[in-house]
Amino acid sequence: MRWTKAYIPTVKEDPAEAEIMSHKLMVRAGMIKKVGAGIYTLLPLGLAVTRKVEQIVREEMNLIGALELLMPVLSPAELWKETGRWDVYGAELMRLKDRHDRDFVLGPTHEEVITDLVRGRVRSYRQLPLTLYQIQTKFRDEIRPRFGVVRGREFIMKDAYSFNRDEECLDKTYRDMYGAYDAVFRRCGLRFRPVLADSGAIGGDVTHEFNVLATIGESHIISCPSDECAYAATDETAESVIEESTVDGSPAPLSETHTPRMKTVEEVCAFLKAESRKLVKTILYESDGEVVVALVRGDREISESKLRRVLKRDVLTMAGEATVRGFTGAEVGYAGPVGLKGARLVADKNVVKMANFITGANKTDYHLINVNAGRDFSPDVVADITVAASGDKCIRCGRTLTDYRGIEVGQIFKLGTKYSLKMNATYIDEKGVETPFAMGCYGIGITRTVAASVEQNHDDNGIIWPPPIAPFQVIITPVSTNDEAIMSAAEKIYSELCAKGIDVLLDDRDERPGVKFKDADLIGIPLRVTIGSRSLKQGKLEVRIRRTGEMQETPVEDAADRITQLLNEIS
Ligand code: ATP
Numbered sequence: 259m260r261w262t263k264a265y266i267p268t269v270k271e272d273p274a275e276a277e278i279m280s281h282k283l284m285v286r287a288g289m290i291k292k293v294g295a296g297i298y299t300l301l302p303l304g305l306a307v308t309r310k311v312e313q314i315v316r317e318e319m320n321l322i323g324a325l326e327l328l329m330p331v332l333s334p335a336e337l338w339k340e341t342g343r344w345d346v347y348g349a350e351l352m353r354l355k356d357r358h359d360r361d362f363v364l365g366p367t368h369e370e371v372i373t374d375l376v377r378g379r380v381r382s383y384r385q386l387p388l389t390l391y392q393i394q395t396k397f398r399d400e401i402r403p404r405f406g407v408v409r410g411r412e413f414i415m416k417d418a419y420s421f422n423r424d425e426e427c428l429d430k431t432y433r434d435m436y437g438a439y440d441a442v443f444r445r446c447g448l449r450f451r452p453v454l455a456d457s458g459a460i461g462g463d464v465t466h467e468f469n470v471l472a473t474i475g476e477s478h479i480i481s482c483p484s485d486e487c488a489y490a491a492t493d494e495t496a497e498s499v500i501e502e503s504t505v506d507g508s509p510a511p512l513s514e515t516h517t518p519r520m521k522t523v524e525e526v527c528a529f530l531k532a533e534s535r536k537l538v539k540t541i542l543y544e545s546d547g548e549v550v551v552a553l554v555r556g557d558r559e560i561s562e563s564k565l566r567r568v569l570k571r572d573v574l575t576m577a578g579e580a581t582v583r584g585f586t587g588a589e590v591g592y593a594g595p596v597g598l599k600g601a602r603l604v605a606d607k608n609v610v611k612m613a614n615f616i617t618g619a620n621k622t623d624y625h626l627i628n629v630n631a632g633r634d635f636s637p638d639v640v641a642d643i644t645v646a647a648s649g650d651k652c653i654r655c656g657r658t659l660t661d662y663r664g665i666e667v668g669q670i671f672k673l674g675t676k677y678s679l680k681m682n683a684t685y686i687d688e689k690g691v692e693t694p695f696a697m698g699c700y701g702i703g704i705t706r707t708v709a710a711s712v713e714q715n716h717d718d719n720g721i722i723w724p725p726p727i728a729p730f731q732v733i734i735t736p737v738s739t740n741d742e743a744i745m746s747a748a749e750k751i752y753s754e755l756c757a758k759g760i761d762v763l764l765d766d767r768d769e770r771p772g773v774k775f776k777d778a779d780l781i782g783i784p785l786r787v788t789i790g791s792r793s794l795k796q797g798k799l800e801v802r803i804r805r806t807g808e809m810q811e812t813p814v815e816d817a818a819d820r821i822t823q824l825l826n827e828i829s
Pocket residue numbers: 367398400407408409410411412413415458460666667668669701702703704705706707
């Protein structure tokens with residue numbers, strides 16, 4: 259490609275709303291252009307990188323025997339009503355009506371559509387396992403679209419779905435996918451970690467998120483520092499051992515204390531001169547019309563993900579003021595477990611180890627002190643419902659856990675029979691028995707992966723593409739387009755490299771060298787070949803590695819070979 263024939267609208271200024279480097283650089287390098295909140299056009303350079311990532315994903319999917327297909331973006335609401343996700347998915351689901359007033363969905367994910375495709379058609383155990391995938395535009399009406407294509411409302415995803423005979427068969431597919439994901443992100447030149455995670459609105463039991471390490475990442479990950487143990491999970495999911503220094507003597511007499519207008523943990527603790535770990539937070543939730551009361555130590559957060567799992571519920575929302583008032587007989591801020599009736603009481607496992615703690619008194623402006631589980635109230639369920647934090651101990655090996663941030667670029671789920679049961683999708687097993695498929699689903703955010711790569715691979719001057727996903731692997735920069743010798747050398751190298759199947763950009767613009775160098779750095783081409791009259795007189799040209807800034811002189815005759823070799827070395 260010649261620059262004068264390309265469309266690479268580089269921009270000098272950072273876009274005002276861009277908060278992170280990848281967003282700024284993708285706009286400035288002429289890769290993306292905003293159309294609306296969370297909606298972007300992929301310009302030719304952005305599309306080139308996207309296609310490279312897609313190709314890597316496609317190759318790795320095909321390697322494990324997954325088959326590509328393309329489902330429609332648009333699907334009828336009936337399918338979503340069949341699984342209940344028409345209601346459960348909530349506001350993120352993009353809904354629309356056709357001219358006959360029928361409801362439709364712009365797909366955020368395709369479990370319903372694919373299960374509908376397979377049911378009734380794949381009938382024999384001999385056809386299993388079957389894994390199908392597509393690379394397609396997805397829609398999600400994100401509450402807060404941001405960070406450019408990291409969190410868009412329209413984005414490209416690879417989504418795969420497996421239909422398996424049983425758990426064992428699903429295990430094998432899941433492991434294959436895990437391996438394929440590992441290969442994809444490695445080939446994209448990313449530093450990443452697979453971590454145990456929460457299955458959220460997709461549902462299912464086992465799930466891993468693949469997170470690219472980045473300080474701006476929205477995923478919070480807790481991990482064991484030991485390579486041998488390597489325990490890693492999202493903070494909402496991670497199990498950990500929390501210090502037990504809160505076990506504090508034998509139970510003292512329960513008493514009520516006046517805490518006027520003191521509602522938050524901070525206010526109550528300051529007022530009573532107590533550490534927040536001496537208090538127990540009582541939080542009311544609503545789920546499917548049931549009220550659930552959750553208890554967690556005052557200095558820690560409740561993991562709604564863990565709580566949902568304990569309750570086996572998909573949807574959980576914090577109770578509104580009216581419910582809290584109705585249940586506790588007090589204003590919000592004074593709820594406590596003692597004497598509370600008619601709701602399921604879930605206590606965190608650390609709460610039952612505590613002694614003589616503070617809770618609300620279910621009476622406005624009052625708290626109780628010296629509360630003890632067992633003596634003063636009995637939880638219906640005791641479970642781990644706390645968000646893990648750095649400083650906790652590893653559940654597996656006891657070492658101190660640390661935290662870091664990541665951008666979730668992929669997630670794989672073992673769905674089991676969640677969708678096949680609801681949608682009556684079965685096959686006939688070896689014994690002739692009608693059996694629901696054991697399913698898995700597996701997503702990769704293609705456009706998010708592109709952005710995550712920029713987030714990890716850039717410097718002050720611009721993007722530094724890992725060669726396998728660079729829009730062009732080499733840029734040829736003749737310092738003057740009016741010099742015949744320079745231009746003929748440039749054309750020679752250009753056609754030699756093209757003949758080798760390398761993606762080359764020839765910067766044939768009549769611009770000052772400084773401008774060309776700046777742009778080459780900004781758009782992040784791994785190798786720059788500079789052709790200037792002085793070195794050309796000695797039969798040489800200069801090759802510069804974008805990542806290190808290292809320069810090498812190469813004779814013009816074997817430049818194409820040398821450049822190819824160098825590309826391999828840095829890939
Ligand atoms: P998140 O927690 O970031 O909202 P998710 O867990 O809802 O993502 P999945 O349903 O697992 O996402 O979708 C599969 C992949 O699609 C994600 O791992 C991510 O890479 C990508 N993805 C999800 N939402 C978006 C979005 N709004 N914009 C771009 N990519 C997205």
